[in-house]
Amino acid sequence: MDILVIGSGGREHALIWKLNQSNKIENIYSIPGNGGITNLAETVNISLDNHEKIIKFVKENNIELTIVGPELPLVKGIVDKFQKENLKIFGPKKEGAILEGSKLYSKNFMEKYNIPTAKHIEIKEYNIGLNYIEELNLEDYPIVLKADGLAAGKGVIIARDKNEAIEGLDRLMKSKDFGSSGEKIIIEEYLDGIEASLICLCDGKTIVPLESVKDYKKAFNNDLGLNTGGMGTYSPNKYYTEEIDDKVRQKILDNIIKGFEKEGIEYKGVLFIGLMLEEGEPKVLEFNARFGDPETQALMIRLETDLLELIESVLEGTLDKQEIKWSDKPSVCVILASEGYPLGYEKGKKINGLECIENSTVFHSGTKITNNKFYTNGGRVLGVVGLGDTLEKAIETVYEDVRIIDFEGKQYRTDIGM
Numbered sequence: 543m544d545i546l547v548i549g550s551g552g553r554e555h556a557l558i559w560k561l562n563q564s565n566k567i568e569n570i571y572s573i574p575g576n577g578g579i580t581n582l583a584e585t586v587n588i589s590l591d592n593h594e595k596i597i598k599f600v601k602e603n604n605i606e607l608t609i610v611g612p613e614l615p616l617v618k619g620i621v622d623k624f625q626k627e628n629l630k631i632f633g634p635k636k637e638g639a640i641l642e643g644s645k646l647y648s649k650n651f652m653e654k655y656n657i658p659t660a661k662h663i664e665i666k667e668y669n670i671g672l673n674y675i676e677e678l679n680l681e682d683y684p685i686v687l688k689a690d691g692l693a694a695g696k697g698v699i700i701a702r703d704k705n706e707a708i709e710g711l712d713r714l715m716k717s718k719d720f721g722s723s724g725e726k727i728i729i730e731e732y733l734d735g736i737e738a739s740l741i742c743l744c745d746g747k748t749i750v751p752l753e754s755v756k757d758y759k760k761a762f763n764n765d766l767g768l769n770t771g772g773m774g775t776y777s778p779n780k781y782y783t784e785e786i787d788d789k790v791r792q793k794i795l796d797n798i799i800k801g802f803e804k805e806g807i808e809y810k811g812v813l814f815i816g817l818m819l820e821e822g823e824p825k826v827l828e829f830n831a832r833f834g835d836p837e838t839q840a841l842m843i844r845l846e847t848d849l850l851e852l853i854e855s856v857l858e859g860t861l862d863k864q865e866i867k868w869s870d871k872p873s874v875c876v877i878l879a880s881e882g883y884p885l886g887y888e889k890g891k892k893i894n895g896l897e898c899i900e901n902s903t904v905f906h907s908g909t910k911i912t913n914n915k916f917y918t919n920g921g922r923v924l925g926v927v928g929l930g931d932t933l934e935k936a937i938e939t940v941y942e943d944v945r946i947i948d949f950e951g952k953q954y955r956t957d958i959g960m
């Protein structure tokens with residue numbers, strides 16, 4: 543069959559790389575894709591906002607299955623529109639994607655179905671937020687302020703004192719840094735612990751976690767610097783123990799399925815659960831309605847089952863009978879970013895050394911190809927991903943290749959997996 547993958551990041555490159563190994567797939571299309579994806583798929587430049595044009599393209603090219611990478615098309619209802627046209631698409635409908643699209647909705651969902659999470663209050667007006675902050679005591683800090691709507695991973699502010707809390711409130715509700723996403727906000731309790739990402743497949747009735755992954759969000763070593771889209775990952779996550787896994791299944795996954803049943807939500811797709819492990823207790827920070835990036839890069843390299851088979855079992859509702867095989871070998875993904883990321887950065891730097899990489903797999907995020915040469919075209923540029931008999935060996939292999947690839951302003955963490 544011919545398929546389409548929507549999106550342009552390392553996540554989409556990794557998914558396409560894996561789907562390309564399926565013997566049931568003939569042609570892969572990618573909207574809009576990136577430099578690296580051009581080697582595996584036909585990239586087509588259609589705006590991700592233009593769902594009608596994407597549907598027209600799918601019909602004209604007899605594409606049998608569409609896979610959605612990023613959250614925005616899901617939250618805007620691309621799946622509902624495809625289904626109306628009887629076109630097969632992988633991802634939750636609007637009613638499910640709202641778990642990512644509205645943090646307030648998802649907090650209320652968690653509370654209603656007894657899913658452990660930080661205590662929160664909803665703030666609908668600036669003045670009410672200000673009064674709330676005025677009445678807090680010194681020992682109530684830190685607190686966490688979150689824009690309700692999508693904010694490209696930038697709408698969460700951790701305030702350590704009253705000044706920072708008011709400053710955060712101002713950014714969200716006064717200067718409206720995140721536009722209508724900050725019309726309503728959440729103020730929640732700060733959870734102290736270790737973060738873990740759990741990416742699950744869900745067919746509406748069954749929810750199956752994929753292998754655990756640890757991600758590194760901060761720009762620099764030792765978790766210093768600003769939050770980014772992610773500077774690296776490794777899998778399996780050494781902090782995600784069997785004991786934690788048991789608790790996650792009992793207190794979180796089972797209750798999510800109960801919630802879907804009670805609310806009448808038919809959730810088919812990926813459910814990404816951001817967790818904080820607080821003194822051995824898993825608590826949900828947030829839900830995402832899609833694969834994580836760069837988590838997906840470290841996972842696809844370890845996945846042995848045909849990804850198309852998994853996607854079809856989600857769509858057919860047979861996930862309970864589906865086996866998922868993984869390589870025993872740990873994987874590591876190191877992101878090479880442009881100097882300055884996650885703030886301002888330059889684009890258009892020539893990338894050298896890619897042809898010398900033998901032991902790792904390189905997934906492209908922000909790259910473009912001109913006259914068969916690759917150039918940087920984004921904040922996160924490449925993900926270098928490797929497997930090893932041990933985590934230490936995987937780290938060694940990946941960092942050898944990280945040093946071979948070169949472009950002006952190359953910036954990366956040297957402590958991924960350590």
Ligand SMILES: Nc1ncnc2c1ncn2[C@@H]1O[C@H](COP(=O)(O)OP(=O)(O)O)[C@@H](O)[C@H]1O
Nearest residue numbers: 660686695696697698730731732733816827828
């Ligand atoms: N209640 C909390 N306690 C401590 N840290 C938090 C809390 N909520 C969010 N964070 C931190 O902020 C990051 C972003 O928050 P998250 O809810 O995942 O929103 P988003 O990914 O949409 O920005 C988290 O990965 C975590 O590091």
Ligand SMILES: [Mg+2]
Nearest residue numbers: 695816827828
């Ligand atoms: Mg998050």
